[in-house]
Amino acid sequence: MPSELYDATMLYGCEANILDESGNIDLSIEKQEKLDIIIGSLHDPVVEIGKSLEIYTKMFLKAMDNPNLHILGHIGNPKLPIYE
Structure with missing residues (x-):
């Protein structure tokens, strides 16, 4: 996709899963570096x-x-222990 479309700047991103205590997410470094925003x-x-x-x-x-x-x-997932 283009970075400019109809006089608008396009940002591309995704929501990734935090997987472990090391803070790893389920997206390769190569894919991470191609995105503008990662949640x-x-x-x-x-x-x-x-x-x-x-x-x-x-x-x-x-x-x-x-x-x-x-x-x-x-970050306020209701299944986190803080809500118990």
Whole structure:
């Protein structure tokens, strides 16, 4: 897709899954570097594993070390232990 379309600047991105305590996301570095915006989120399959709130916090903090990740998504997932 073009970076300019109908006099508008187009930004391309995705929402990626934060997978582990190292903050890895489910998108290769090569694909990350081609996107303008990446949102990193914890989704139910990871949250339902049953880790502690401290581990989920570490996952978010480590994900923020990734220079290709720009936004954290829905950090208030109702299945996180803080809501129990």
